[in-house]
Amino acid sequence: MIIHFCKASRALTVGHLGVLMGKQGEVLDKGFVIRNLRVCKPEQVTAVEFTCAPDIANSLEKLLPRLASWGADKNSVQVVRLEKL
Numbered sequence: 001m002i003i004h005f006c007k008a009s010r011a012l013t014v015g016h017l018g019v020l021m022g023k024q025g026e027v028l029d030k031g032f033v034i035r036n037l038r039v040c041k042p043e044q045v046t047a048v049e050f051t052c053a054p055d056i057a058n059s060l061e062k063l064l065p066r067l068a069s070w071g072a073d074k075n076s077v078q079v080v081r082l083e084k085l
Contacts, residue, residue, distance in 0.1 A: 001083050002032065003052040005067075008039040008076035018082045020054070028054065032082035039078050042067060049079055 004020055012018075018032040042063050050063075067073060 001035075001052055001081060002029075002054060003049045004080045004082055005045070005053070005063075005070045005072060006078050006080060007071040007073065008078045010071070010078055012037050012078070012080060017085075018080070020082060031085050033085055035081045035083050037078055037080045039076055042072075042074060042077050045077065045079060052081075 002020060004018075006012075006021075012034055014034055014036055016034050017030075018034045019030050020028045020032060045063060063077075064074060067077060070077070072078070
């Protein structure tokens with residue numbers, strides 16, 4: 001299982017195939033399925049979700065500066081759970 005963060009307005013559907021994105025235009029891995037997703041404020045992202053994320057953040061304090069690179073913003077972020085097929 002891998003957690004990915006993206007902007008809250010990004011259209012995602014549970015059950016659809018997911019592609020794990022790194023920097024814009026960089027595909028880290030394919031062959032994931034979207035198991036669930038939720039929209040929350042950045043400070044509501046849990047420590048467990050961070051541990052399941054690729055090496056993009058290792059503390060809540062590091063989330064905010066990284067939001068722009070994920071296409072998210074400081075008001076809301078979409079937390080997406082991807083699982084390998």
